[in-house]
Amino acid sequence: MDKEQFNDLLNKYKQNKLSKEEEILFEKELDKYESYQDFLDGESEKDYKKTISNPPSKHMKSLNKGKRKAIISNALMTIAIALMILPMCTIFSFVYYGYGIADSRGNNFIQVAADTISITEPNATVDFQNIRTNVGLFSMEGDFDIYKQIGNNQKHLRTDNLTLFLNKVDQPERLKDFNAQKFSHPENPSLSTTNDVNQQLQNLPDGTVSEVFVSLDAFYSEEEIKNIFSDIELDILWYAVNTGIVDDTKYTAIGYPAQDGDINSSFNNKEENSKQFIQVLNRLNKYQDWAETITQNRSLNINEVTKFIDENGIEIYGVVVTGPTKELLKLNEIPEVTNQNLGGVELWNWR
């Protein structure tokens, strides 16, 4: 049977046009082809399995080589990109705190910290020559050495470690003892401790120098204060200024140093300290949050204080003085002095 005959019969079989005998013969013919097809399928399956189980070794080698290369290059790229993260964060931190040179965030932080300490802690100064700063990841740390003057010498009080995390100052760890009221306001006089201080001063030996917090009966100007204490051999170190806040027991006294500080300090010899005090208040207005966290006093109200001082001028109601202990006993003879508190005492270091 040739191909044409077979196709002709196949079409007739499909259309049911074959006679019974022809149909039986054709079905027998088809059975032969079925067994031939099964044979072909079996052979091709064997060939396929053979190809899979025994590939040529050359192909496999290059396949493995490519695979290894891809793994290594992926790993190297991942490592390289991972190593780039820390330097990029470091660059961000340094730019964030250092951009702006004199007006950079880092310098403002240092200045605000030093100013806040100077105006809220009586007789405390920051050693500007020894401020240690460190920029970390998204943060900046500053170590501030704080000194107080007793007699002629500066005594190291403590070291404050302040951290600025992005733009937020972390609460300092220290516990403030200077929150305790050291001055009494003329409009709200507290119980006088003058007698106790007198007793302490009398019992102290002659060769010592002391620091005393003196409260006055009214508000005075700087000149008037100097005249009041002109007969006693002492140094005036700090002025407590009237802020208009009278009855808040938690309120820290605000004031300014009487003597010029470091050239980099806000209270330097370029201008009078009273004028520099107003400049400092204006600057701290912008950084009230920082100042409140540094002093741990949420009711510092720098804004209100600045407004009050702008309207009423600088009215002094308290001073911190230092001098020979026996000389300070003469403070009792001054009628304007209403209250005294004894600060530190040191061995003789006077002119």
Next chain:
Amino acid sequence: MELAIKGNKFSRLLSLFSFGLGLINLLSLNIAISIQRNIFPSYYLYIVILGVISGVIALFLKTNSKGFTILGLLMNLLTGLTIICIIVFSFSINPSP
């Protein structure tokens, strides 16, 4: 043809050299930042510059691994930039200028 193959090999070598230097530089920079100590030898900046130069040359020559060349160059540049930033801005943040 032979020259072209040699050139390709040279650029691949340069590319690998730049990438290797970049990886070492970046790794040591990461360690230094993490421990906050200056662990760099005095010639460290020269190594960074060498890495940048070799990366730039490899980039201009024909190379099969352009991605690696660019990454190596980037790593060296980032290391240099970080060091410059740290030095410049450390001087900028200064309480007593």
